[in-house]
Amino acid sequence: MNNKIIDDLNWRYATKKFNPEMKISSEDFDTICESLRLVPSSYGLQPVKYIVVNDKSMREKLLPLAYNQPQITAASHLIVICSYRNISPNMVGEHLSLMSETRNIPLEDLSKFGENMNASFAKLSTEELCEWTAKQAYISLGHIMHSCANLRIDATPMEGFNKKSFDEALDLTSKNLQSVLLLAVGYRSPEDNLARMAKVRKSTEDLFETI
Ligand SMILES: Cc1cc2nc3c(=O)[nH]c(=O)nc-3n(C[C@H](O)[C@H](O)[C@H](O)COP(=O)(O)O)c2cc1C
Numbered sequence: 001m002n003n004k005i006i007d008d009l010n011w012r013y014a015t016k017k018f019n020p021e022m023k024i025s026s027e028d029f030d031t032i033c034e035s036l037r038l039v040p041s042s043y044g045l046q047p048v049k050y051i052v053v054n055d056k057s058m059r060e061k062l063l064p065l066a067y068n069q070p071q072i073t074a075a076s077h078l079i080v081i082c083s084y085r086n087i088s089p090n091m092v093g094e095h096l097s098l099m100s101e102t103r104n105i106p107l108e109d110l111s112k113f114g115e116n117m118n119a120s121f122a123k124l125s126t127e128e129l130c131e132w133t134a135k136q137a138y139i140s141l142g143h144i145m146h147s148c149a150n151l152r153i154d155a156t157p158m159e160g161f162n163k164k165s166f167d168e169a170l171d172l173t174s175k176n177l178q179s180v181l182l183l184a185v186g187y188r189s190p191e192d193n194l195a196r197m198a199k200v201r202k203s204t205e206d207l208f209e210t211i
Helices: 003-011 026-037 056-066 089-103 107-122 126-150 163-169
Strands: 048-053 077-084 154-158 177-186
Touching: 003 126, 026 077, 026 126, 048 056, 048 126, 056 163, 077 126, 089 107, 126 154, 126 177, 163 177
Parallel strands: none
Antiparallel strands: 048 077, 077 177, 154 177
């Protein structure tokens, strides 16, 4: 087993009490942002947006919309992981252009790929599209938790918030976005007893089946 990976994963826990005085350095926060930029997604489309809420008054406004969970205001940084509500042929076109420029592939060579994408999105209702893009946001969550642990930065994944109210408070619908998850990042308070509790996990035998 790779001890570094396992140590990182045992070190991390869903932090309840952050130390509000401790802020993540801009260098470490840049690493977090770059890690999020490198998250894989279906078709490579990245139908997500990360909204970093630094504004103190906005964090206070969001607090009751997340059942007063203390991480909202105490964490060094609060990231609202959003996904797009709709994927237009225009967005697909932008993705193809980026691919073409980045890899120096003629745009015409990507047209079939674009047609396939557009055809599969056209079959989905608005709700199904929202659900599909939200799944992509969950990939970001899993990925960033490990990156943070590697940096010894605490991170709490959160879906305990009122999405509709967050969408309104952050004016997300007008931007074709929906809030999916929150990620509170910072440094644990020594008073957080959860940090000292053993991990509750099923056994390997329970979780895996080899066929
Ligand atoms: C998708 C997701 C949503 C979660 N939502 C919350 C939340 O709203 N508030 C919270 O304190 N913890 C939340 N958690 C943390 C879980 O309770 C925690 O990850 C789980 O109990 C395992 O504990 P550990 O992360 O400390 O190992 C969430 C975790 C996940 C993966």
